[in-house]
Amino acid sequence: MIYKYYYKTPDGFSDMLMTSDGEYLTGLWFDGSRGASKHISDCEEKLLPVFEDTIKWLDIYFSGKSPDFIPKYRIANLTDFRREVIDRMLEIPFGETRTYGEIAKVIAKKRGTAKMSSRAVGRAVGWNPICIIIPCHRVVGANSSLTGYGGGISNKVALLRHENNDMSKFTVPKK
Incomplete structure (x- = not known):
């Protein structure tokens, strides 16, 4: 059930x-x-x-604080790569962001490969079924573009603003 x-x-x-x-x-x-x-x-x-x-x-x-626990969760169809991306997202502190490329570099280094596709990272981030707790909203484009948020760009902007990010450094794509 x-x-x-x-x-x-x-x-x-x-x-x-x-x-x-x-x-x-x-x-x-x-x-x-x-x-x-x-x-x-x-x-x-x-x-x-x-x-x-x-x-x-x-x-x-x-309430504006970073919770010190994570509810028990289980994700279906979790591949090793998706787990690696989730682990990197969980490391992004409240009020900070990382780019898809930065996450790709960390995973490539961990795997001992020359590089990793930031688009592959983007697909894994977009696949995330547990938003906010697994903070996919903290992942942004290389040019600080606020793209690729399944919960809607307005919610991504509101979450980043809620975490006291300097919103002047981000761009919102034009429709």
Whole structure:
């Protein structure tokens, strides 16, 4: 059985949908974002302990602090490469960003290869099913462009602003 629960975010953000297999958090998306709608059919809405932990984490985060724990999560179809990218995202501190290229360089060095594709990193970042907690919003383009956020650019901007980033250094792509 798959379970869902909704989280009411503070003003300036879309509300969030979380999913669970009953024990682990399996998804966290901004409502209406890419990927969210395909995960809510045939789900039972129920407040589970893992959702309570996730709500506590989100409450701390949205109060302007960096939570000191991560709710239990499980990600399906997790390849070694995706795990490496997630591990790098989890290392990005609250209020900081990294580029796709910077993450690619770290992974290439760890693997002992000359280089790694930043586009491959971008695909893995975009695939992330647990936003904010696994901070894909902190990954930006090489020219500080705020591209590639499945939760919507407005939410990415709001999250980076919420973390007190200097927004003057970022560019938002024109539609």
